[in-house]
Amino acid sequence: xxxxxxxxxxxxxxxxxxxxxxxxxxxxxxxxxxxxxxxxxxxxxxxxxxxxxxxxxxxxxxxxxxxxxxxxxxxxxxxxxxxxxxxxxxxxxxxxxxxxxxxxxxxxxxxxxx
Numbered sequence: 001x002x003x004x005x006x007x008x009x010x011x012x013x014x015x016x017x018x019x020x021x022x023x024x025x026x027x028x029x030x031x032x033x034x035x036x037x038x039x040x041x042x043x044x045x046x047x048x049x050x051x052x053x054x055x056x057x058x059x060x061x062x063x064x065x066x067x068x069x070x071x072x073x074x075x076x077x078x079x080x081x082x083x084x085x086x087x088x089x090x091x092x093x094x095x096x097x098x099x100x101x102x103x104x105x106x107x108x109x110x111x112x113x114x
Contacts, residue, residue: 022066022067024061024064024066028060028064028066029057029060029061029064029066032053032056032057032060033057035053036050036053036054036056036057039053046086046088048083048086051077051082051083055072055077058072058075059072
């Protein structure tokens with residue numbers, strides 16, 4: 001059995017993948033995060049209504065070097081990506097007892113069925 005010598009090998013630190021960034025240990029952006037989360041709660045998780053707060057939170061993280069600086073327009077905050085009005089699905093079919101696929105009456109045959 002060969003012994004392993006860890007001191008001889010070099011360890012390289014890789015930068016985090018996109019979307020993975022350090023935690024805000026010093027709570028530099030905590031007020032912006034809390035206001036965004038409160039907005040989500042108030043607006044029943046409709047994130048397009050809290051867009052400016054989300055943008056401010058991400059900008060705060062970039063300014064505090066908690067994530068890589070990137071153009072917010074490339075992250076979906078451009079004027080072209082603005083959601084004017086989003087209609088929430090009312091789930092009326094499900095409330096009436098609708099089950100997806102149950103209306104299909106064709107029978108499938110497998111090799112083990114006769």
